[in-house]
Amino acid sequence: MIETISLGRDFKVRGTLVPAVRDLSFRVGAGEFVGCLGPNGAGKSTTIKMLTGILTPTHGRALVAGLDPTRQRKALARRIGVVFGQRTTLWWDLPLRDSFELVRLLYKVDRNRFRQRLAELTEVLELAPFLRTPVRQLSLGQRMRGDITAALLHDPEVLVLDEPTIGLDVVAKAEVRSFLARLNAERGTTVLLTTHDLGDIERLCRRVLLIDHGRLAFDGSVAELRALVPGQESIEDVVAHLYLSSTPAAPRTPRRTPDADPPTVTA
Amino acid sequence: MGSYLLLAWTWARASAQYRTSFAVSIVSSFAINALDAVAIGIVFLHVTTLGGFSLREVMFLYGTGGVAFAVADTLFGNIERLSQHIKAGTFDTMLIRPVSPFVQMAADGFGAHRIGRLAQAVIVLSLALPVVPWSRAWMVPLMILTGVVIFTAVFTLGAALQFLLVDAPEIANAFTYGGVTLTQYPLSVYGDQLVRAVTFIVPLAFVNWQPALYVLDRPDPLGLPAWFRFAAPLAALLLAGCAALAWRAGIRRYRSTGS
Numbered sequence: 341m342i343e344t345i346s347l348g349r350d351f352k353v354r355g356t357l358v359p360a361v362r363d364l365s366f367r368v369g370a371g372e373f374v375g376c377l378g379p380n381g382a383g384k385s386t387t388i389k390m391l392t393g394i395l396t397p398t399h400g401r402a403l404v405a406g407l408d409p410t411r412q413r414k415a416l417a418r419r420i421g422v423v424f425g426q427r428t429t430l431w432w433d434l435p436l437r438d439s440f441e442l443v444r445l446l447y448k449v450d451r452n453r454f455r456q457r458l459a460e461l462t463e464v465l466e467l468a469p470f471l472r473t474p475v476r477q478l479s480l481g482q483r484m485r486g487d488i489t490a491a492l493l494h495d496p497e498v499l500v501l502d503e504p505t506i507g508l509d510v511v512a513k514a515e516v517r518s519f520l521a522r523l524n525a526e527r528g529t530t531v532l533l534t535t536h537d538l539g540d541i542e543r544l545c546r547r548v549l550l551i552d553h554g555r556l557a558f559d560g561s562v563a564e565l566r567a568l569v570p571g572q573e574s575i576e577d578v579v580a581h582l583y584l585s586s587t588p589a590a591p592r593t594p595r596r597t598p599d600a601d602p603p604t605v606t607a
Numbered sequence: 608m609g610s611y612l613l614l615a616w617t618w619a620r621a622s623a624q625y626r627t628s629f630a631v632s633i634v635s636s637f638a639i640n641a642l643d644a645v646a647i648g649i650v651f652l653h654v655t656t657l658g659g660f661s662l663r664e665v666m667f668l669y670g671t672g673g674v675a676f677a678v679a680d681t682l683f684g685n686i687e688r689l690s691q692h693i694k695a696g697t698f699d700t701m702l703i704r705p706v707s708p709f710v711q712m713a714a715d716g717f718g719a720h721r722i723g724r725l726a727q728a729v730i731v732l733s734l735a736l737p738v739v740p741w742s743r744a745w746m747v748p749l750m751i752l753t754g755v756v757i758f759t760a761v762f763t764l765g766a767a768l769q770f771l772l773v774d775a776p777e778i779a780n781a782f783t784y785g786g787v788t789l790t791q792y793p794l795s796v797y798g799d800q801l802v803r804a805v806t807f808i809v810p811l812a813f814v815n816w817q818p819a820l821y822v823l824d825r826p827d828p829l830g831l832p833a834w835f836r837f838a839a840p841l842a843a844l845l846l847a848g849c850a851a852l853a854w855r856a857g858i859r860r861y862r863s864t865g866s
Contacts, residue, residue: 385863389699394861413702418705422703424699426696427695427700429700429703432621434620438617446613446705446706447704
């Protein structure tokens with residue numbers, strides 16, 4: 341469903357080319373739930389932006405739902421949903437319901453399907469109390485549920501989320517997580533998310549990609565990730581250890597080659 | 608097209624939520640532009656012709672250039688706020704929708720206040736229309752249409768430049784707003800070098816100057832060939848092609864923001 345081949349992006353900073361992402365190759369199958377970890381500035385967001393067509397890669401290529409994100413950006417937009425935790429895609433001054441109506445029209449979603457889908461999402465995400473509230477007056481948790489709904493109204497095959505739980509309280513976080521798990525289990529939607537919250541990883545992701553210094557440093561299950569650093573109790577400690585010991589020159593092992601078998605899925 | 612209307616309508620509704628601000632902006636936009644037109648009247652209190660053109664003829668130039676600019680500005684002018692959207696990260700959200708980011712940018716923040724400038728230019732143009740001989744009137748709608756295309760292309764080129772100069776949108780604005788000011792007066796009041804530049808480099812001379820020479824039946828002060836007067840659609844298409852290429856190149860070079 342998602343495939344990258346030696347994907348890379350350089351940025352020119354004061355005249356010199358700095359690679360933000362380099363030689364990134366991985367494959368995500370249909371129905372997988374994959375979490376993307378990495379320290380700040382490691383290249384997670386740049387990767388997500390290349391996969392969604394926002395940024396044009398300078399090296400390699402990507403295929404999402406069989407489409408080239410750069411050349412077929414508009415076609416891809418109809419088949420994927422994107423959620424940014426740090427910013428909204430909703431219309432700030434309009435009631436939430438009106439933003440959804442706009443999404444329907446922009447994505448040309450059939451009216452009946454839209455009504456049905458919105459009813460389902462309204463029920464599951466408990467949107468009813470604030471459907472008529474302007475987006476600017478929503479709490480962060482409400483806004484995030486609204487953003488997730490907007491990203492799913494056109495029934496995408498792939499959902500990409502960039503830090504979807506950032507800034508949410510414990511209850512809101514739990515709601516978002518259980519919704520995403522259901523979406524993946526019941527509809528088979530492929531989910532790729534980035535996060536700094538290891539709770540997201542432990543509770544949701546059967547597979548973890550660790551990106552560090554723009555490279556893929558680890559690709560495997562949560563259990564395999566734990567096994568990398570023996571003797572650490574919590575996953576936080578494991579990841580902190582990995583971040584601290586990282587150097588740009590030597591990517592950590594074990595590093596799967598892109599052609600290796602997909603990792604075992606641990607339920 | 609459908610998406611544009613849809614987005615513009617939504618934004619107009621959103622902006623109408625702030626009623627006072629809406630009323631103030633429409634009145635102030637009209638007043639500021641009206642003062643601009645009054646300035647021409649003041650000039651003519653002291654002279655009888657400007658660059659060889661009478662008051663009515665200057666008003667004709669002002670009106671055609673003004674209407675073309677106002678229509679382009681109303682429909683697409685918001686594209687010049689690209690750098691703000693890049694910095695705020697909202698341009699990212701336009702790239703994930705199945706609608707051209709150009710259309711989304713153009714319609715973004717659409718409000719009826721954009722019409723203030725148009726109203727003023729239409730008034731000036733209608734006052735100037737008696738100067739147009741009936742047999743040459745067909746050129747007037749054509750020159751306004753090509754003017755709209757040229758100004759839209761200039762707006763787009765300016766926006767494309769902002770992909771590179773995110774922190775210097777003013778450089779781009781100098782061309783658009785400088786451009787409209789330039790077209791408000793007969794080009795014969797400017798130096799030859801400038802006239803050549805706006806004929807051959809940024810073809811603002813084709814917005815109204817060259818076609819107006821035909822409408823008003825005047826010789827070209829620079830002695831350029833007569834067919835230039837009919838070359839405006841060609842110049843507009845060439846410029847629009849360049850603008851489209853520049854915009855696409857800009858999207859490819861787009862860097863997004865940090866997070």
